[in-house]
Amino acid sequence: MYLLKKVIQLRENSHPDHEKPFLEHLEDLRVMVTRVVITLVISMIVCFAFNKNLMEFFRQPVDQVLVTQLKATLPDDAPRPLTVESWGKARKVEHAAMNLTPEQRAVFYQSLGDDDLSFQAKSISLLRAANALPEDKRDAFVNSLGESDELKLQVKALLRTKPNTDSDAQGNLRMMSALRPTEGFMLSMKLSFVAGIVVSFPLLLLFILQFVLPGLHSNEKRVLWPAMAIGFGLFLTGAAFAYYMVLPRALLFFAEWSGNMGISNDWRIGEYISFATQFTLLFGASFELPVVVMVFVKLGLLSYETMSRTRSYAIVGIFVTAAVLTPTPDAMTLCLMAAPMIILYEICIWLAYFDSKKNRIKEEQEARESMERQIAREEKMRAEAVTPDPAEDHSWHDEYHPTDHHAHEEGDDGWHDECPPKDPHFSDELPAIDETPPAAEEPGNKTP
Secondary structure (H helix, E strand, O other), X not given: OHHHHHHHHHHHHHXXXXXXXXXXXHHHHHHHHHHXXXXXXXXXXXXXXXXXXXXXXHHHHHHHHHHHHHHHHOOOOOOOOOOHHHHXXXXXXXXXXXXXXXXXXXXXXXXXXXXHHHHHHHHHHHXXXXXXXXXXXXXXXXXXXXXXXXXXXXXXXXXXXXXXXOXXXXXXHHHOEOOOOOHHHHXXXXXXXXXXXXXXXXXXXXXXXXXHOOXXXXXXXXXXXXXXXXXXXXXXXXXXXXXXXHHHHHHHHHHHHHHHOOOOOXXXXXXXXXXXXXXXXXXXXXXXXXXXXXXXXXXXXXXXXXXXXXXXXXXXHHHHHHHHHXXXXXXXXXXXXXXXXXXXXXXXXXXXXXXXXXXXXXXXXXXXXXXXXXXXXXXXHHHHHHOOOOOOOOHHHHHHOOXXXXXXXXXXXXXXXXXXXXXXXXXXXXXXXXXXXXXOOOHHHOOO
16 A cells, blocks of 8 residues: 555656546556556467477576586596587486396497497496495506506596486486476466566556556657667566576576585476576566666656765665565575666666756756847837837827928928917907006195
């Protein structure tokens, strides 16, 4: 439940404008799980038709372990060089002639028609007899044999490296026993399931990304397909690295460790297949680290500064994760898983750096363009404030600047016409002036 809540928070943070109720998130989860299950069932049915080829494919690391062990015990200085294939044939021939009389054995070797194979079979028979003697008496026994010097030198070389002379040596590893009646069929089902995951991994990754990152825009959808291709390539790289490089070395380590302790390597086929498939899938999943980290970077949950500052903590976390994921407790396997993850994490840091640099350049360019647009807008507004708009009414200008051509021709500047309008209640006529002189005052009426 905690993981589901974190995934839902990631969905909402990736696209805040596509908020959904919790029940709608659960409905999207149901659709995603249904698609994944149907895809796995179809791919599993297709891969089940090749169950024999899948079994042989996953048994190859065991055969490689057997070949490596045997090759390490074959002498390089023998008179007649030995290979793993020739040694296996010689052991079968020697085992077939073991109970024959000397005369019968001679006839049997002569009937083979292969002198080199007969020579190797004789050397194996003498080597087995010498190994049964005390170590200090083996050379004397070989020297006393009435055989050719070449055969004596061959046996002495084999005594130094001591290859296994048993015809059924490591037969349990080659055949591997099934302890339940249904174990073989269930192993075929398990191998088909694992192969179905590998084959349908691009579609599974697409369904998961569509659930975690809903509402993708057109440009984000274009980026999604290359990301899926890269993720599928990384998964195949991790699985191939585990199958061809790590798994044989891990099996050889455990086989030699058990052999040195006197423990027979009787591995069950079910346990081995579970170990091999789990080992391969976990390595493939661990190589998806760059995809997960770059998704977090794109969503803003991680940044170059954070990753570079916490590099030491990330390395410790990678080792802890590798210790949990690896199905074996040995340090060699842990380091083989942790080392590629650390390298991939360093690659992620550089990718985050270049992504941050690209985003910074883009932001600076957008800020520059925004500033240029602001300056152009201000200049336009300033120009509009200085220059009058020709669409405005300028009739008032004609009242103060009459176009009297006669006035200009006579040298009149026209300023006498520039007078304010007349008041309709105002009359231009002046009142009449009474020019009659006042009458003379009579003397009797003069006031003292």
